[in-house]
Amino acid sequence: MPEHPDPADALVIAGEKFSSRLIMGTGGAPNLEELEQALLASGTELTTVALRRVDPTMQGSLFDMLRRTGIRPLPNTAGCFTARDAVRTAELGREALETDWVKVEVVADERTLLPDPIELLEATEQLVDKGFVVLAYTNDDPILARRLAEAGVAAVMPLGAPIGSGMGVRNPYNLAIILEEATVPIVLDAGVGTASDAAIAMELGCDAVLLASAVTRARDPVAMARAMRLAVEAGRLARLAGRIPRRLYAEASTPFDGLADL
Amino acid sequence: MTVTVNGEPRGFPDVVTVDGLVTALGWDRRGLAIAVNGEVVPRSLWGDHTVLDGDQIEVLTIAQGG
Numbered sequence: 001m002p003e004h005p006d007p008a009d010a011l012v013i014a015g016e017k018f019s020s021r022l023i024m025g026t027g028g029a030p031n032l033e034e035l036e037q038a039l040l041a042s043g044t045e046l047t048t049v050a051l052r053r054v055d056p057t058m059q060g061s062l063f064d065m066l067r068r069t070g071i072r073p074l075p076n077t078a079g080c081f082t083a084r085d086a087v088r089t090a091e092l093g094r095e096a097l098e099t100d101w102v103k104v105e106v107v108a109d110e111r112t113l114l115p116d117p118i119e120l121l122e123a124t125e126q127l128v129d130k131g132f133v134v135l136a137y138t139n140d141d142p143i144l145a146r147r148l149a150e151a152g153v154a155a156v157m158p159l160g161a162p163i164g165s166g167m168g169v170r171n172p173y174n175l176a177i178i179l180e181e182a183t184v185p186i187v188l189d190a191g192v193g194t195a196s197d198a199a200i201a202m203e204l205g206c207d208a209v210l211l212a213s214a215v216t217r218a219r220d221p222v223a224m225a226r227a228m229r230l231a232v233e234a235g236r237l238a239r240l241a242g243r244i245p246r247r248l249y250a251e252a253s254t255p256f257d258g259l260a261d262l
Numbered sequence: 263m264t265v266t267v268n269g270e271p272r273g274f275p276d277v278v279t280v281d282g283l284v285t286a287l288g289w290d291r292r293g294l295a296i297a298v299n300g301e302v303v304p305r306s307l308w309g310d311h312t313v314l315d316g317d318q319i320e321v322l323t324i325a326q327g328g
Contacts, residue, residue, distance in 0.1 A: 096294060
């Protein structure tokens with residue numbers, strides 16, 4: 001088993017500490033049992049949930065499972081296309097879970113699921129005014145990230161690539177600009193396809209990674225959850241350790257001094 | 263009195279509050295959130311908020327997603 005992450009290197013969002021830097025989504029799992037096993041294998045302490053109409057025929061309760069495992073639920077506004085709907089959904093999430101935390105996402109269309117920046121900023125400003133702790137899912141746009149931080153979000157969560165695309169971090173240069181001027185934690189959210197994507201996000205300096213489909217839709221979700229846990233830890237350690245610079249030509253690791261004259 | 267709950271019409275014999283409606287539905291009330299005609303009714307007001315004939319009621323809970 002992996003060593004536990006250094007407790008002194010906790011992720012802190014709005015004053016709350018998390019020893020795991022992997023935030024999981026719950027979407028895409030075939031059933032609650034597999035989801036529970038995957039969440040446990042991931043080591044996550046925070047997981048997003050959606051708000052939907054009660055289905056009295058539903059087997060098992062996500063609410064009970066999260067209580068049992070002690071994983072903190074983070075209600076989101078998935079499925080919202082307008083600021084108005086996102087604010088209403090956030091208010092419903094606050095009532096359902098008795099938490100002020102919300103992951104705000106306001107997407108532009110179903111084909112790309114890309115955030116609508118205008119509606120997102122509007123929703124964020126209203127939610128901050130209403131006292132929510134807002135974690136904002138956003139495009140990898142440094143200026144929008146700056147505007148969200150100025151609006152008072154607790155975390156900026158830029159995408160690596162569209163939701164569920166598994167394309168990884170497509171614009172590491174934009175991400176680097178976002179990270180350079182970050183004033184709140186930056187969470188790479190969406191686009192992770194496999195473990196190396198999560199590691200790259202952490203190596204680039206992200207504070208955490210949020211993913212769902214890469215685990216829940218993997219052939220073996222539990223194994224992939226563990227892979228993601230290790231990748232996030234490895235990426236974090238590598239970031240802190242300080243990588244060597246990239247060079248075009250070799251730099252010998254073995255000294256030429258003392259070489260035999262043959 | 264007839265109200266719409268999650269898109270389906272439902273009849274109630276008497277005047278009910280939101281709290282009474284949740285009891286009548288028989289659903290687990292933990293983790294629920296309720297909106298009446300698009301406005302969220304905080305849990306603390308469930309006992310005071312009277313449901314009116316024709317109200318559109320949404321009863322939501324957490325689900326897998328995101």
